[in-house]
Amino acid sequence: MHNAALASLGLNYVYVPFAVAPEDLGQAVRGLFALGVRGANVTIPHKEAVIPFLARLSPEAEAVGAVNTLVREGRGWVGHNTDGAGFLRALREEAGFDAAGARFLILGAGGAAKAVAFAVAGAGAAAVTVANRTPARAESLCRALSARLSCEVRAIPLDEEHIGRALSATDVLINTLPLGMHPQVEEMPPVPVELLQPPLLVCDLVYNPRPTKFLRVARANGCRTMDGLPMLVAQGALALEIWTGTKPPLNVMRRAAEEALHGGAEPGSGQVAGS
Ligand code: NAP
Helix, strand or coil: CHHHHHHHHCCCCCCCCCCCCHHHHHHHHHHHHHCCCCEEECCCCCCCCCHHHCCEECHHHHHHCCCCEEEEECCEEEEECCHHHHHHHHHHHCCCCCCCCCEEEEECCCHHHHHHHHHHHHCCCCEEEEEECCHHHHHHHHHHHHHHCCCEEEEEECCHHHHHHHHCCCCEEEECCCCCCCCCCCCCCCCCHHHCCCCCEEEECCCCCCCCHHHHHHHHCCCEEECCHHHHHHHHHHHHHHHHCCCCCHHHHHHHHHHHHHCCCCCCCCCCCCC
């Protein structure tokens, strides 16, 4: 999707993937800088580990404690996090939903959950509840949120009983767990599915497959849903804008991403990309 956007803008850049082992991260990041590279994305498992190799962080990345975008500035890298803003843009433009005043239940407390939690809280959410397998991570995210923002926050265990109770006071449920992601497409987060009822908006950050089994069940119950693709495209567009100073064409990026994931088929057709 990045190369499609660059081509359509007529910009002389190329976006290439590199698989970097955790023990080589520092060398890779310094090497990219020495080579004159303009910018980079980092993903699982490097989003937090990359921070010691950066000159400074944007306020968003600092708050979240994770980085997905590097841009060169002077003698070093600046770390940004576009995941949260990407989710908010997707929520607004794809689902037509305004986070202000809404109550969110977030499944997971990893890098993506942190970015999303800070973004919705910063956008004026009334409440953010975090359910995680490792309770200490949910509690630490809630402490960090309440230290910076004024919305109501609560950490709960990741089980059907607690999630079921929390759902009665939830407007938007967001799955950030990798459960249901290719190739484990039959997995589901521990949510009592009979309680997924309108007007609940159900989001899944997973974009392969589209939709996940979890979203299919929510849809079958009549809930509105949003899969991970709009966020993927939006966070990528924000990164491209940081690197080039130009607003990329979202429709071109979206089409390229759908093409890569579905081979051109309509989303929801049940096709699963192989990579
Ligand atoms: P991460 O930092 O590794 O966090 C993973 C989270 O999932 C943690 O809360 C972890 O719980 C939990 N978890 C993992 N396996 C689990 C299991 N078997 N049972 C219960 N909980 C489990 O990963 P991340 O960067 O947040 O990414 C999470 C997902 O979001 C991935 O599927 C990724 O592809 C997706 N994502 C999508 C976008 C997008 O643009 N759409 C952007 C970023 C990420 P513990 O704390 O207990 O380990």
